[in-house]
Amino acid sequence: GAVVSQHPSRVICKSGTSVKIECRSLDFQATTMFWYRQFPKQSLMLMATSNEGSKATYEQGVEKDKFLINHASLTLSTLTVTSAHPEDSSFYICSARDADRGNYGYTFGSGTRLTVV
């Protein structure tokens, strides 16, 4: 089956530093990748949608200069949290879509727990 690898699974960083999270589709080409943020005991909130080779589309209220998304290849998208602050601490999840599988094509990474101290 489709597998999405997300790294790191946990990261602790100091306030003011930047953190990069990687999302890779291992056995399929992901034309579209999605980045979500999830607070404890809450739902997934879509942050942005990225298509390979083009700029990401950010949801309303998400700062694109703070959450940099790069989707340079069909198997890799990265989310960089720049100048992180404690309020950025959250669980970040990526999802990669396999266009060949239509509506069934959404596969999720295992998430990254970011803690900013």
Add this chain to the structure above:
Amino acid sequence: SQQGEEDPQALSIQEGENATMNCSYKTSINNLQWYRQNSGRGLVHLILIRSNEREKHSGRLRVTLDTSKKSSSLLITASRAADTASYFCATGTGANSKLTFGKGITLSVRP
């Protein structure tokens, strides 16, 4: 307001019992999907139902969709302790669209 509202928010049952979770949504959809999330992990796809379908089965899972009421239900029969997790419904409006998630239901199955 958020698309996809599940109820109850939390459900605790005994192993062997059935668990029913409901989801309501507000806009027209192409499909509705249910996902499972174990604590601190990513999401696992459980089942998808298209807008022209009314019921679907997969193993111990049964999902229904009522587009007139804009609601769906997920039934897990003969629950097991391993079914303990959070369950989310997600709606899609087309093959190329993003998914919008509900708030989720926390299911606890007591052994």
